[in-house]
Every structure is written in structure tokens, then in C-alpha cells.
Amino acid sequence: MSARRDPAGGGGTMKNCEYRQIEPQGLGTPNAAPPPPAGANDADTRAKRRRKWEVFPGKNRFYCDGRIMVARQSGVLPLTLGLIVLTSCLFFVFDCPFLVEHVTSCIPAIGGALFAFVIISLLQTSFRDPGILPRATADEAAYTEKQIDDSASSSYRPPPRTLEVIINQQVVKLKYCFTCKMFRPPRTSHCSLCDNCVERFDHHCPWVGNCVGKRNYRFFYAFIVSLSFLTAFIFGCVTTHLTLRSQGGKGLITAVQESPLIVCFFSVWSILGLSGFHTYLVASNLTTNEDIKGSWSGNSGVQNTVNPYSYNNIFANCCAVLCAPLPPSLIDRRGFLPTQESPPAAQPQVELPVFVGKSDLTVV
Numbered sequence: 001m002s003a004r005r006d007p008a009g010g011g012g013t014m015k016n017c018e019y020r021q022i023e024p025q026g027l028g029t030p031n032a033a034p035p036p037p038a039g040a041n042d043a044d045t046r047a048k049r050r051r052k053w054e055v056f057p058g059k060n061r062f063y064c065d066g067r068i069m070v071a072r073q074s075g076v077l078p079l080t081l082g083l084i085v086l087t088s089c090l091f092f093v094f095d096c097p098f099l100v101e102h103v104t105s106c107i108p109a110i111g112g113a114l115f116a117f118v119i120i121s122l123l124q125t126s127f128r129d130p131g132i133l134p135r136a137t138a139d140e141a142a143y144t145e146k147q148i149d150d151s152a153s154s155s156y157r158p159p160p161r162t163l164e165v166i167i168n169q170q171v172v173k174l175k176y177c178f179t180c181k182m183f184r185p186p187r188t189s190h191c192s193l194c195d196n197c198v199e200r201f202d203h204h205c206p207w208v209g210n211c212v213g214k215r216n217y218r219f220f221y222a223f224i225v226s227l228s229f230l231t232a233f234i235f236g237c238v239t240t241h242l243t244l245r246s247q248g249g250k251g252l253i254t255a256v257q258e259s260p261l262i263v264c265f266f267s268v269w270s271i272l273g274l275s276g277f278h279t280y281l282v283a284s285n286l287t288t289n290e291d292i293k294g295s296w297s298g299n300s301g302v303q304n305t306v307n308p309y310s311y312n313n314i315f316a317n318c319c320a321v322l323c324a325p326l327p328p329s330l331i332d333r334r335g336f337l338p339t340q341e342s343p344p345a346a347q348p349q350v351e352l353p354v355f356v357g358k359s360d361l362t363v364v
């Protein structure tokens with residue numbers, strides 16, 4: 001069925017409709033709020049209309065009317081934020097004044113820029129939809145069940161709930177998700193803590209209080225890399241501070257008391273190690289999940305496997321993981337539910353542009 005007519009060939013039936021160019025973003029956000037019916041009481045309409053996040057089936061928490069989403073167990077996130085803020089404050093209070101006086105006045109500016117970058121990328125990782133796939137609707141689930149039943153042989157054994165697809169000459173098995181009632185697309189995994197299927201699932205990170213997946217991996221990577229730079233920078237400054245102070249006639253113990261940030265010595269190695277590990281993953285286009293399971297290294301029992309998602313080029317892999325266009329969120333958490341309060345559709349349905357009159361529909 002075609003809902004739109006060729007504006008050039010419009011003619012008689014289009015005379016009551018003023019033609020307007022359909023904006024791409026208009027079709028890209030098909031679940032935008034429909035206009036309230038004419039004459040309806042605004043307050044009543046607003047009270048009846050509920051946003052999709054209010055009935056979201058996963059275990060996420062939403063704030064600011066659905067603009068911010070975090071995992072339910074996000075209690076460690078304030079600790080992460082607190083540690084970063086506390087360490088940076090101690091650095092600015094105890095080390096910066098001495099270093100500005102004796103080394104250079106650029107040190108607070110560099111520290112401040114790194115600190116801001118770390119906090120922004122942390123919040124982007126934590127509050128962003130990691131790439132959650134909406135659950136199947138009852139109709140879609142019934143259709144999938146029928147497909148599974150049809151594919152079964154006449155034996156009494158239940159049909160296998162796996163699909164095999166070929167990606168880059170490599171057989172990839174798709175598992176059925178009993179919670180989301182669908183076959184998980186390649187690289188998708190169900191996070192048991194958030195109770196969602198997440199595309200290109202990397203891992204669930206309690207430190208950032210969110211899953212890390214297709215839509216927030218680059219922010220997570222920016223976070224750990226910038227945090228490595230910040231801790232290494234602070235560690236370098238603290239070491240310089242201590243060295244200069246101990247050379248000035250004071251003992252090392254007195255100098256350490258005046259710069260409590262020697263604790264950076266212990267944290268800097270773990271953060272640098274984590275950054276190095278994720279740099280390796282980015283360069284080989286792997287996820288933590290695939291690396292731990294050994295999906296492409298032969299550990300999973302299948303021999304002669306290679307990572308089918310890799311471009312076999314470090315630069316191309318980095319571009320694909322970090323610079324590819326960010327896909328839109330599929331859960332449309334701020335969209336309105338239909339007025340009859342039915343559960344949200346699994347896939348956004350493209351609605352007719354409001355300016356197309358019903359009488360002008362043409363069935364082709």
C-alpha cells in the first residue's frame with residue numbers, strides 16, 4: 001500500500017492538501033506524539049497519555065521523564081563519580097598550587113580539561129541507551145513460534161531454538177531469547193541484571209551503572225582512556241611535587257604527608273591495564289563478551305574460527321567501532337503509548353504523515 005502520492009501528478013484529489021516536503025527526521029521519529037484530538041480537554045489528554053518508559057519491561061530506572069536511563073543496580077556509579085571528584089579535588093588543592101609556583105601554570109588547565117572530559121564521557125556512558133532491543137509483541141512472538149514449529153521435523157524432540165546465519169563465510173549461531181521472545185541478532189546478548197537484550201553487548205559495567213553495548217561503547221572507551229590520562233597525569237604531577245619537595249631539604253615522609261595523592265600509584269596501573277585491554281578489543285573489533293567466551297579463538301569448541309566482524313585492518317576496525325554513525329535508540333522511551341494503552345510495539349511503525357488526508361490514500 002502506498003500512502004503517499006506523487007506531488008507532481010497530484011491533480012484533483014490532492015487539491016485540498018497542501019503538499020509539503022517530508023522531512024527525513026519526521027519519518028525517522030515515527031513515534032512522535034500524535035496531536036491531541038480537536039476539542040479534547042488538554043489536561044485530560046495529558047493525564048491519559050503515558051510514555052513508553054513507564055511500562056518498559058526491563059529492569060531499568062528512568063529519570064527526567066525518560067530522558068535519563070540507568071540500570072537498577074546503579075549504586076556504584078555515585079562511588080565512581082565520588083572517587084574521581086575527590087581525587088581531582090585533592091590534586092587541585094594539595095599539588096596544583098606548588099606546581100604552578102615551581103613548574104608551570106598550565107598544570108591546572110590540563111588537569112581541568114582532562115577532568116571535564118572524564119566526567120562527560122562517564123555520564124554519556126551511564127545515562128545512554130546501550131542499544132536495547134525491544135521485546136517482541138505477542139503477534140511477532142506467535143509468528144516466530146510458528147516458524148520454529150514449521151521447521152521442526154516429524155520427530156518428537158522439540159525443535160532446536162537456534163538459527164544459523166553466514167557472516168563473512170563464517171557460520172554464526174543465533175540463540176532464541178525466551179525473555180524477549182525472539183532470535184537474538186548477531187553479537188546480541190541478554191543482560192541478566194538489566195533484563196534486556198543489548199546489541200553488540202560488551203559487558204555490564206557496575207562502575208558506570210549500565211550495560212556497555214553498541215550505542216555507548218565509544219563513550220565507555222573514551223571514559224577509560226581519558227581516565228588513564230588523568231590518573232597518569234596526576235601521578236606524574238604528584239611524583240614531581242614529591243621530588244621537588246624532598247630536594248628542598250624536607251624528608252620524603254614529610255613530602256608524602258603534604259601530597260596524599262600517592263594512592264594514584266595503585267590505581268594508575270589497573271586503569272592503564274583496562275585501557276590497554278579495550279584498545280586491543282577495539283583494534284580487533286571484538287567485544288569483552290566474545291573475548292571471555294573465546295567465541296573466535298577456538299576455545300568454544302569450534303575449530304578454525306576467525307572473527308567474522310573484523311576488517312583485518314587495525315585502522316578500519318578502530319573506525320568501525322569508534323566512528324561509525326551511532327544508530328538511533330530502538331526503545332523510543334519518550335514516545336507516547338497509543339491511547340488504548342496497548343503495550344509498546346516491538347518495532348516502530350511508520351505512521352502516516354498527518355497532512356495526508358484519509359480520503360487521499362491509494363491502494364496500489
Ligand SMILES: [Zn+2]
Nearest residue numbers: 177180190197
Ligand atoms: Zn533478551
Ligand SMILES: [Zn+2]
Nearest residue numbers: 191194204211
Ligand atoms: Zn546490564
